[in-house]
Amino acid sequence: MESRESLTDEYKLPKFGKSKMNWSCDFSLRPVVVKDDGNIEIRGICYNTGKSSWLNPEASDKLTFFIGPKLFSETSSEIVWESRVKLPRAEILPGGSFFFDFEIIPEEIEKGKSYFLDLDMVREGKFWFKDKGCKLHRFRFTWPEDTKESPSDVLNLFSEKNLRKIEASFLQYRAEFLIEEPFLKDGFLLDLKGTVTNRGTLCWDNQNVEAGHEYRVGLKVLSEGGANEVLWETRYELPRKVIESGESVDFQFLQKLNEFKGENLIIELDMVKEQEFWFKGQGTLPLRFNIKIPDVLPKGDRKFYDCKFEIKDPILRRGILLISGTAINNGLFAWDNREEAPDKPIRIALTLFKKGNTGDILQEHRYELPSDCINVDERVDFNFNISTFTLEKGEYDLEIDVLKESVFWFHEDPNTRLHIEFTQVSSPQTILEPKQLGPNALKFLMELENASFLVISPLLPLFDKETGGKRMFEILRILREKKVDITFLYEHEGVRDAKPYLDALEAMQITTSKGPLGFLAERSDLDFDACILAWHECAQKYMQTIRNLLPNTKVIVDSVDAHWIREQRSFDVGESQYSEAELNVRKSQELNTYQSADLVWLVTDADREALISERPGIRTRVVPVLSVKEKRYIENPKGNTVLFVGNFKHPPNESAALWGAEICERFRQETAFPLRYAIVGRSPTPAIQSIHNGNKTIVYGEVKDLYPYYRNARLMLCPLKSGAGIKGKLCESICFGIPVATTDIGNEGINFENKTDAFIANTTEEFVEVLK
Numbered sequence: 001m002e003s004r005e006s007l008t009d010e011y012k013l014p015k016f017g018k019s020k021m022n023w024s025c026d027f028s029l030r031p032v033v034v035k036d037d038g039n040i041e042i043r044g045i046c047y048n049t050g051k052s053s054w055l056n057p058e059a060s061d062k063l064t065f066f067i068g069p070k071l072f073s074e075t076s077s078e079i080v081w082e083s084r085v086k087l088p089r090a091e092i093l094p095g096g097s098f099f100f101d102f103e104i105i106p107e108e109i110e111k112g113k114s115y116f117l118d119l120d121m122v123r124e125g126k127f128w129f130k131d132k133g134c135k136l137h138r139f140r141f142t143w144p145e146d147t148k149e150s151p152s153d154v155l156n157l158f159s160e161k162n163l164r165k166i167e168a169s170f171l172q173y174r175a176e177f178l179i180e181e182p183f184l185k186d187g188f189l190l191d192l193k194g195t196v197t198n199r200g201t202l203c204w205d206n207q208n209v210e211a212g213h214e215y216r217v218g219l220k221v222l223s224e225g226g227a228n229e230v231l232w233e234t235r236y237e238l239p240r241k242v243i244e245s246g247e248s249v250d251f252q253f254l255q256k257l258n259e260f261k262g263e264n265l266i267i268e269l270d271m272v273k274e275q276e277f278w279f280k281g282q283g284t285l286p287l288r289f290n291i292k293i294p295d296v297l298p299k300g301d302r303k304f305y306d307c308k309f310e311i312k313d314p315i316l317r318r319g320i321l322l323i324s325g326t327a328i329n330n331g332l333f334a335w336d337n338r339e340e341a342p343d344k345p346i347r348i349a350l351t352l353f354k355k356g357n358t359g360d361i362l363q364e365h366r367y368e369l370p371s372d373c374i375n376v377d378e379r380v381d382f383n384f385n386i387s388t389f390t391l392e393k394g395e396y397d398l399e400i401d402v403l404k405e406s407v408f409w410f411h412e413d414p415n416t417r418l419h420i421e422f423t424q425v426s427s428p429q430t431i432l433e434p435k436q437l438g439p440n441a442l443k444f445l446m447e448l449e450n451a452s453f454l455v456i457s458p459l460l461p462l463f464d465k466e467t468g469g470k471r472m473f474e475i476l477r478i479l480r481e482k483k484v485d486i487t488f489l490y491e492h493e494g495v496r497d498a499k500p501y502l503d504a505l506e507a508m509q510i511t512t513s514k515g516p517l518g519f520l521a522e523r524s525d526l527d528f529d530a531c532i533l534a535w536h537e538c539a540q541k542y543m544q545t546i547r548n549l550l551p552n553t554k555v556i557v558d559s560v561d562a563h564w565i566r567e568q569r570s571f572d573v574g575e576s577q578y579s580e581a582e583l584n585v586r587k588s589q590e591l592n593t594y595q596s597a598d599l600v601w602l603v604t605d606a607d608r609e610a611l612i613s614e615r616p617g618i619r620t621r622v623v624p625v626l627s628v629k630e631k632r633y634i635e636n637p638k639g640n641t642v643l644f645v646g647n648f649k650h651p652p653n654e655s656a657a658l659w660g661a662e663i664c665e666r667f668r669q670e671t672a673f674p675l676r677y678a679i680v681g682r683s684p685t686p687a688i689q690s691i692h693n694g695n696k697t698i699v700y701g702e703v704k705d706l707y708p709y710y711r712n713a714r715l716m717l718c719p720l721k722s723g724a725g726i727k728g729k730l731c732e733s734i735c736f737g738i739p740v741a742t743t744d745i746g747n748e749g750i751n752f753e754n755k756t757d758a759f760i761a762n763t764t765e766e767f768v769e770v771l772k
Contacts, residue, residue, distance in 0.1 A: 021050050021051065021132060021133050021134060022050050022051050022052040022132065023050050023052060023121070023123075023127075023129045023132040023133075023134060024048075024049040024050035024051075024129065024132075024133075024134045025046060025047060025048060025049060025050070025120070025121045025129055025134060025137075026046075026047040026049050026137070027044055027045070027046055027047070027119045027137045028044055028045050028047075028687065029042065029043070029044040029139065039103040039104065039105055040103065040104040040105075041101060041102075041103050042069070042101065042102055042103070042104065042117070043099070043100070043101040043574070044099075044100060044101075045097050045098070045099055045100070045658070045687065046067060046097060046098055046100055046121070047097045047690050048092045048093065048094055048097070049094075050094060050134070051094055052094065053091050053092065053093050053094060054087065054091065054092040054121070055090065055091050056087060056090050056091070064086075064087075064123075064124055065087055065092075065121060065122070065123055065124075066084040066085055066086060066087070066121070066122050066124060067084070067085035067087075067100055067102075067119065067120075067121060067122075068082070068083075068084055068085075068119075068120055068121070068122040068128065069082070069083055069085065069102060069117060069118065069119055070082045070117070070118045071104060071109075071115055071116070071117050071118075072115065072116055072118070073113060073114075073115060073116075080109070080115070081104060081105075083102055084122075084124075085100050085101075085102050088100075088665075089665065089669060093693055097661075097687075097690050097691050098662075098665075099658075099662055116138055116139070117138070117139045118136055118137070118138050118139075119136075119137040119138075119139070120134070120136055120137065121134075172200050172201050172202045173200045173202065173271070173273075173277075173279045174198075174199040174200040174279065175196050175197070175198065175199065175200075175270065175271040175279050176196070176197045176199045177194055177195070177196050177197075177269050177287040178194055178195045178197075179192065179193065179194035179195075179269070179287070180192075180193045180194060182267075182291075182303075182304055184257070184293075184304075184332055188256055188257045188258035188260075188261070188293065189254060189255070189256050189257075190253065190254070190255050190256070190257050191252070191253075191254055192219070192252065192253040192254075192267070193250070193251070193252045193253075194250070194251060194252075194269070195248050195249070195250050195251070196217055196248065196249060196251060196269075196271065197246070197247070197248040198243050198244065198245050198246060198247055198248075199245070199246075200245060201245055202245070203242055203243060203244045203245060204238065204242070204243040204271070205241070205242050206238060206241045206242070207241040207242055212274055212275055213273060213274050213275055213276060214237075214238075214273075214274055215238060215243070215271060215272070215273055215274075216235040216236060216237060216238060216271070216272055216274065217235065217236040217238070217251045217269065217271060217272075218233065218234075218235055218236075218269070218270050218271065218272040218278065219233060219234050219235075219236070219253050219255075219267065219268070219269055220232070220233040220267075220268040220270075221233065221257070221260070221265055221266070221267060221268075222265065222266040222267075222268055223263075223265070223266070224263075224264040224265060224266055224290065231260070231265070234253065234255060235272070236251045236252070236253060257293055260293045261293055261294070261295050262293060262294070262295045263292070263293055264290065264291075264292050265290070265291050265292070265293065266288055266289070266290055266291075267288065267289055267290075267291060268286050268287070268288045269286055269287040269288075270286035270287070291304070292333070294332060294376075303331050303332070304331055304332050304333050305331045305333055305335075305402075305404070305408075305410050306329075306330040306331035306410060307327050307328060307329060307330055307331070307401075307402045307410055307411075308327075308328045308330045309325055309326070309327055309328070309400060309416045310325050310326040310328070311323070311324075311325035311326075311400065311416060311418065312324050312325055314418065314420065316388070317521045317522070318520070318521050318524065318549060319387065319388050319389050319545070319548055319549065320385055320386065320387055320388070320517050320518075320520065320521035320545070321385070321386040321387075321388055321420070322383065322384075322385055322518065322521060323350065323383065323384045323385075323386070323398070323400075323418075324381070324382065324383040324384075325381075325382060325383075325400070326379050326380065326381050326382070327348055327379070327380045327382060327402060328377065328378075328379050328380075329374050329375065329376050329377060329378050329379075329380075330377070331376065331410075332376065333376070334373050334374060334375045334376060335369060335373065335374040335402070336372070336373045336374075337369065337372045337373070344404060344405045345368075345369070345404070345405055346369060346374075346402060346403070346404050346405075347366045347367060347368060347369065347402070347403060347405060348366070348367040348369070348380070348382050348400065348401075348402055349364065349365070349366055349367070349400070349401055349402070349403050349409075350363075350364070350365040350366075350367070350384045350386075350398060350399070350400050351363075351364055351398070351399045351401075352364075352365075352386065352396060352397075352398055353396065353397055353399075354394065354395070354396060354397070355394070355395040355396060355397050355419065356397070362391070362396075363386065365384050365386070367382045367383070367384060368492055368493070372496060383515070383518060384400075385515060385516075385517030385518045385521060386517070387517055387541075387542075387544065387545045388422055389544040389545055389547075389548050390544050391422055392422075393422055394421070394422065395419065395420070395421045395422075396419075396420045396421070396422070397417055397418065397419055397420070398417065398418040398419075398420060399416060399417050399418075400416040400418075401416065450483050450484070450485075451482075451484045451485070451529040451530065452484070452485045452527065452528045452529050453479060453484050453485065453486050453487070453528060453529065453530050453531070453532060454486075454487050454489070454526075454528040454530070454531040454532070454546075454550075454553065455476070455486060455487070455488045455489065455531070455532045455534065456489045456490075456516045456531065456532070456533050456534065456538060456542050456546075457472065457488070457489070457490050457491075457534040457535070457538060458490070458491045458492065458494075458534070458535060458537070458538050459490060459491070459492055459493070459494035460490050460493055460494055460495075460498055460501040460502065460505075461473040461476065461501065461505075462494055462495060462501060463501070463504070465495070465647070465682065465702075466647050466682075466728075467728025467729065467731075467732075468534075468535075468560050468728075469494075470728065471560075471603075471623075471728070472534060472558075473504070475558075475623065476488070476505070476508065476510060477508065480508045480509070480510065486508075486510045486511070487510075487511045487512075487513070487528070488505060488510050488511065488512045488513075489512075489513050489514075489515070489516035489519055489520075490512070490513075490514055490516070491514070491515070491516065491538075492514075493514075516542060517542075517545065520545060520549055526549070526550060527550075527552075527553075528550060528553045529553065529554065530553060530554045530555070530556055530598075531546050531550065531553050531554070531555050531556065532556045532557075532558055532601075533546070533555065533556070533557050533558065533597075534558045534560065535558070535559070535560050536557060536559055536563060536589075536590045536593045536594065539555075539557040539593050539597065540589060540590075540593045543555065543593065543596055543597070554598040554599070555596075555597045555598050555599075556597065556598065556599045556600070556601060557593060557594055557597040557599075557600050557601070558601040558623070559594070559600060559601060559602050559603070559607065559611075560603065561603055561607065562602065562607040562610055562611065563586075563590055564583075564586065564587040564590050564591070565607065565610055566652065566722055567583055567586065567587075568583060568587070569652075569721070569722035569745065570651060570652065570721075570722040571583055572722070573655070573721045573722055577651070591611075591614055591615055594611060594615065594618055595615050595617075595618055597618075598619065599619045599620070599621060600618055600619065600620045600621075601620075601621055601622075601623040602620055602621070602622055602623070603622070603623065603624055604622065604624065604748060605622055606748050607622075608620045608622050632707050632736070633735070633736060633737045634710060634711060634736055634737035634738065635737060637710075637711075637713060637714055637737060637738055637739070638714070639711065639712040639713045639714045640676060640712070640714060641676045641677070641678045641709075641712050641713050641714060642660070642664055642675060642676065642677050642678070642713070642714065642715050642717045642771070643678050643680065643709055643710070643712075643713035643715070643716050643717065643733075643738070644656070644657050644660050644677070644678070644679045644680070644681075644716070644717055644718065645680050645681055645706065645709075645716065645729045645732075645733070646681045646718075646729055647681050647682045647683065648681055648682065648683045648684050648685050648688060649682065649683050651722075652720055652721065652722045653681065654685050654687060654688060655721050655722070656718060656719050656720045656721065657679050657681075657688055658687060658688070658691070659719045659721065659764075660677065660679075660717045660718075660719055661677060661691050661697055662764060663717065663719060663764055663767040663768060663771070664677040664696075664697070664717075664771070665696075666764055666768050667768045667771045667772070668696070670768060670772075671772065674696070675696070675771070676695075676696060676697075676698070677696065677697045677698070677717075678698050678700060678709060678712075678713070679691075679692075679697070679698070679699045679700065680700045680701070680702075680703055680706065680709050681701070681702065682701070682702040683702070684699050684701050706732075706736075707736070710733070710736040710737075710738050713738050714738075714739075715738065715739050715740070715741055715770075715771070716729070716730065716733035716738050716739065716740040716741070717740075717741050717742075717767070718730055718740060718741065718742040718743075718746050719741075719742065719743055719746070719761070719767060720742060720743050720745050720746040721743070721745065722745065730742060730746060730747075730750060730758070731750065734757075734758075739758065739759070740752075740758045740759070741758065741759035741760075741761060741767060741770045741771075742758065742759075742760065742761075743760070743761065743762050744760060744762055747760055
């Protein structure tokens with residue numbers, strides 16, 4: 001049966017500090033590289049997720065820890081290759097990690113066959129980690145019949161899409177649960193449905209077993225307190241006598257919970273072999289989730305998460321479709337975004353697609369909840385605005401639902417489908433062209449006195465959180481000093497507490513409004529000299545509307561950085577989330593957007609030259625990051641910490657921070673100096689969090705004020721492998737008086753002189769020498 005994802009992902013992967021196993025590991029692979037000699041290079045990161053250190057005593061080779069990769073045929077299970085990969089240092093602490101790489105020789109692989117690559121840790125002469133309950137990490141790929149003997153072709157065939165990580169386990173007893181969204185019926189009756197799959201190596205045999213020792217699905221209700229006392233438990237009989245490895249069965253529990261009114265509970269699902277053991281005692285983890293039983297149950301069945309909608313008739317105004325209504329929390333749980341990860345909030349969503357073709361999504365929109373918590377039966381007014389200028393004549397369907405981002409939608413089949421028909425829309429082909437302007441037509445942009453500007457941005461200018469926001473705020477400040485009248489439209493606040501940023505704009509007498517399309521639809525009296533569209537994605541979204549509604553307004557696209565350069569560099573070092581074909585499409589879309597503007601702002605001369613080389617006729621100006629010496633400038637910094645600062649929603653920062661950890665560890669090994677490495681920044685990824693050990697490497701996450709961290713720093717380390725534009729973190733560090741060490745890519749657009757203004761290095765060895 002199909003099912004939503006479980007209510008919690010807490011038990012999907014072992015996490016440092018929660019692992020119950022002494023010997024546990026995890027691996028993440030980077031895209032495969034085919035070297036010039038044809039050998040396949042496997043690279044990645046290995047994590048110690050157990051409770052014990054991996055020690056490599058020098059006295060005995062038999063007790064050393066290795067990574068033990070094995071390659072074997074999918075059909076015959078015959079091992080065709082096996083190796084050992086040494087650890088880079090004598091001790092890997094719990095929560096620690098390290099980079100590894102090894103090579104596979106293609107001659108050992110037969111064309112047209114599928115193989116498994118197994119990764120596991122081994123304590124030589126003693127045990128493999130899988131024998132101690134740790135899951136085996138298995139990756140699958142198929143070597144094609146025709147590789148054309150070209151490394152680039154082979155690389156494409158070994159992209160992340162073809163190198164798929166699949167579930168594998170050599171544990172004898174392991175169960176995997178998928179549950180539907182549970183809900184309470186009248187009388188506090190819990191209705192919990194789902195599927196359990198046998199992921200172990202042994203079958204669940206109730207045919208040849210002694211009575212009272214059968215396999216069953218077990219459900220426990222636990223107290224939420226520290227003791228997790230079992231308050232009540234029950235069983236579900238398997239519908240078949242034998243469940244082979246890999247087979248699944250459906251289950252359903254119906255149980256009254258009226259005795260637990262008003263209590264916070266934990267529901268735990270696990271397989272049990274009666275009178276012998278629960279599966280969680282055999283090295284696997286049960287499925288757990290928290291629920292709160294209400295004091296009073298509303299009439300009728302209530303799902304944990306549910307909603308009802310009251311939608312008004314759509315209005316088409318000035319080419320913009322206005323859709324508004326009310327969403328009512330009809331479930332048992334509040335829509336609570338206070339405790340969730342910022343990338344998984346609950347939002348109202350709208351999807352637009354051609355009539356009857358739900359698989360071809362044309363547009364998706366999100367509406368942020370007006371408060372962090374929407375209680376049961378509370379109502380939320382919402383509105384969506386859709387530009388029709390990019391749509392063809394025809395019939396369309398809209399669906400509105402509530403979702404928890406990247407987790408689940410509230411309804412499998414939303415009943416909020418609206419049918420829309422457009423009989424007249426504008427032709428985008430005749431509009432997205434820059435105006436044919438004379439050589440002095442843009443002269444006013446240099447003078448700017450008493451001009452009127454419209455600015456459209458995805459976010460408010462978060463001047464204390466990210467370089468792009470700080471740069472935008474400084475641009476607005478300079479424009480206001482020239483008495484430019486500014487209207488600032490934004491899609492989302494970008495933070496929960498937006499008041500400081502709105503207040504700062506109000507203090508400069510800048511008009512602000514959330515929802516650019518709604519504002520444009522309601523104002524037919526608008527007249528602007530120019531419109532700044534921040535970021536090319538934002539420009540691509542609103543360019544057509546601006547050209548139609550404000551035909552006399554000149555359009556400036558502020559690139560912020562040249563995205564296609566950054567994305568290509570990420571691809572070149574094996575860190576891109578896109579294929580080569582996808583990168584080409586994204587590059588073309590970005591360049592086409594720039595070409596349709598009247599003027600493009602870039603941050604560096606290098607970005608400007610790159611754009612002109614791609615599209616020679618584009619009008620450009622360089623508007624750099626604006627930095628000034630901080631009032632709290634640190635003279636002669638004497639801290640004892642190497643610092644990294646970056647927003648980890650920006651992909652290049654993850655690889656740079658991880659490389660920084662590798663550099664610092666190499667320095668410690670060569671000098672025995674107890675160097676501290678501090679990582680500060682918003683939204684640290686799991687890979688970044690995993691290198692935190694509370695001692696030598698500390699991940700702080702987002703902080704309110706960077707000054708205390710600069711004060712304790714001796715050096716800002718920024719070993720960027722990819723990126724574009726000016727790196728604000730380097731400029732800010734210099735403004736605080738902290739020396740910086742970065743790569744040629746990091747120095748691009750700033751042009752530090754090596755060993756005079758900053759330290760420039762491009763290899764681990766060179767950075768280690770800088771630290772020395």
